Amino acid sequence: xxxxxxxxxxxxxxxxxxxxxxxxxxxxxxxxxxxxxxxxxxxxxxxxxxxxxxxxxxxxxxxxxxxxxxxxxxxxxxxxxxxxxxxxxxxxxxxxxxxxxxxxxxxxxxxxxxxxxxxxxxxxxxxxxxxxxxxxxxxxxxxxxxxxxxxxxxxxxxxxxxxxxxxxxxxxxxxxxxxxxxxxxxxxxxxxxxxxxxxxxxxxxxxxxxxxxxxxxxxxxxxxxxxxxxxxxxxxxxxxxxxxxxxxxxxxxxxxxxxxxxxxxxxxxxxxxxxxxxxxxxxxxxxxxxxxxxxxxxxxxxxxxxxxxxxxxxxxxxxxxxxxxxxxxxxxxxxxxxxxxxxxxxxxxxxxxxxxxxxxxxxxxxxxxxxxxxxxxxxxxxxxxxxxxxxxxxxxxxxxxxxxxxxxxxxxxxxxxxxxxxxxxxxxxxxxxxxxxx
Numbered sequence: 001x002x003x004x005x006x007x008x009x010x011x012x013x014x015x016x017x018x019x020x021x022x023x024x025x026x027x028x029x030x031x032x033x034x035x036x037x038x039x040x041x042x043x044x045x046x047x048x049x050x051x052x053x054x055x056x057x058x059x060x061x062x063x064x065x066x067x068x069x070x071x072x073x074x075x076x077x078x079x080x081x082x083x084x085x086x087x088x089x090x091x092x093x094x095x096x097x098x099x100x101x102x103x104x105x106x107x108x109x110x111x112x113x114x115x116x117x118x119x120x121x122x123x124x125x126x127x128x129x130x131x132x133x134x135x136x137x138x139x140x141x142x143x144x145x146x147x148x149x150x151x152x153x154x155x156x157x158x159x160x161x162x163x164x165x166x167x168x169x170x171x172x173x174x175x176x177x178x179x180x181x182x183x184x185x186x187x188x189x190x191x192x193x194x195x196x197x198x199x200x201x202x203x204x205x206x207x208x209x210x211x212x213x214x215x216x217x218x219x220x221x222x223x224x225x226x227x228x229x230x231x232x233x234x235x236x237x238x239x240x241x242x243x244x245x246x247x248x249x250x251x252x253x254x255x256x257x258x259x260x261x262x263x264x265x266x267x268x269x270x271x272x273x274x275x276x277x278x279x280x281x282x283x284x285x286x287x288x289x290x291x292x293x294x295x296x297x298x299x300x301x302x303x304x305x306x307x308x309x310x311x312x313x314x315x316x317x318x319x320x321x322x323x324x325x326x327x328x329x330x331x332x333x334x335x336x337x338x339x340x341x342x343x344x345x346x347x348x349x350x351x352x353x354x355x356x357x358x359x360x361x362x363x364x365x366x367x368x369x370x371x372x373x374x375x376x377x378x379x380x381x382x383x384x385x386x387x388x389x390x391x392x393x394x395x396x397x398x399x400x401x402x403x404x405x406x407x408x409x410x411x412x413x414x415x416x417x418x419x420x421x422x423x424x425x426x427x428x429x430x431x432x433x434x435x436x437x438x
Contacts, residue, residue, distance in 0.1 A: 006044035006053070013037055013066055020073050029073035036066040067151070098158045105151045145401070149188075190217045199396055201337055201389040203252045203330075209245040213238050252330055255318055259325040262310050263342065266350045266358060269303030272296045273364050274373045304358045322355065326436060335427050339387040343424035345380050348435050380424040 017037050020030055040062050047053035057063065190213065197210035216237040220229035271277055277296045278289065286292040314320050325331055334340045340347070353368045364372075375381050386394075398406050 009053070009057070010037075010040050010044060013040060013063075016066075016070055020070065027073065029069045032069040033066055033073060036062050036069060040066075094158060094161065098155055101151050101155050101158070105148060105155070109148065187217070187221065190214050196393070196396075199389060199392045201392075203249065203333065205245050205248045205252060209241060209249070212241045212245075216241060251318075255320070255328065256330045256334070258310065258314050258318070259328070259331060262307065262314070262322070262325070263347065263350060265303060265307055265310065266354050267342065267346070268299055269307070269358055270350070270354045270364060270369070270372045271376075272300040272303065273369050274376070276373065276376060300363070304360045304362065307358050308360075323351075323436075326351070326433070332429060335429050335432070337387050337389050338383060338385060338427065339389070340383055340427070343375075343380055343383050343422065344427045344432050345424055346375055346382075348432065349375060351436050378423070379421055382422045382424065384422040384424050384426060 014037065017033055020033060039060070040057060043056045043062075044053060047056060194210045194214040197207045201207070217229070217234060220233050220237065224230070224233075268282065271280060277283060278292050283292045283295050283299075286295055311322050314322075314325075320328065342350075349371065353371065354364065357364050357368065385391075394406065
């Protein structure tokens with residue numbers, strides 16, 4: 001896993017730890033923080049991809065546990081005046097706890113802003129790495145935002161409490177103690193997870209999985225004292241449901257990735273024979289023009305062999321041929337969500353004109369090369385507009401966190417999205433089927 005991905009995840013917690021270390025006051029909470037941070041660092045070293053790394057961190061509740069230890073460290077570091085009455089000492093303890101929470105909240109917000117600026121000012125050397133960093137940044141933003149919300153709720157509760165014992169009792173009664181401990185994820189977070197599954201619409205299986213997890217949480221809540229189930233019960237039910245859906249989700253993702261790769265390689269093979277090849281992806285990122293031309297020639301001569309191997313894998317793994325792709329539920333779902341990168345016109349061209357000619361030791365006829373170039377020059381190569389799920393998520397995020405935050409996290413400008421320049425017709429599945437079947 002890229003070091004920068006690990007750093008962008010853990011830097012906020014490293015900074016908070018260094019802040020406490022600078023106070024030169026070691027206590028049990030400081031040692032807890034060090035243990036949690038060391039565990040985060042260890043997980044970052046042993047995991048090779050961002051998904052498994054994030055999953056391990058969230059499964060062990062390390063973000064929440066660190067934040068709680070940080071707040072408690074600030075509270076324990078406070079030195080109380082001598083000679084106070086019981087009432088004064090009680091009020092001092094409550095204020096001390098609230099001050100520690102406020103300091104914790106302020107530090108998290110400050111570090112979050114630093115992280116946002118780093119993302120805004122960062123440069124990346126590939127679109128794939130940029131995409132990974134953006135997804136990571138958004139996940140981290142959601143995570144720290146939830147922590148902030150829990151801390152803010154504790155502060156609000158403390159400000160309205162008569163005394164410290166009352167404050168602690170109400171925490172337990174309404175479950176805030178569990179929320180801030182990270183021993184469970186509060187009800188709103190589970191509801192949000194289900195809501196986001198529907199908005200992001202990755203597949204019907206993703207939505208059904210989140211729905212079952214949400215319903216399981218509600219069922220456990222009804223049975224639990226005070227409505228807050230134990231984290232072990234939640235986690236066991238969650239794991240059971242995830243295990244139930246994982247084969248279907250994995251197959252959905254694998255089939256989608258395979259036909260996406262097949263269409264992409266067909267488009268690259270066709271583009272390698274056009275005059276635009278040195279100035280478009282994937283070759284434009286190669287600094288040397290000589291090296292670009294060499295890579296283009298490599299694609300031109302090896303594309304058919306690569307395609308044959310991918311279609312063979314499609315058949316062996318999923319019992320699908322090339323033309324089966326376009327009737328499969330994953331392809332239909334991608335069209336319905338406007339998720340496919342290419343325009344309908346281009347995909348029809350790839351199916352009817354490019355694929356039949358993509359054979360070893362064979363190149364495209366000149367009229368097909370010119371047709372491919374004409375589609376590109378007429379700005380009908382890519383699909384118009386964002387996917388519907390992406391638009392829905394963007395609207396949800398901006399409403400919750402603000403447009404400036406979205407633009408920073410996504411490093412988004414108004415002119416860098418290819419689909420905004422497309423004048424292609426929008427996808428219509430029925431007309432698409434009629435075209436490729438005729």
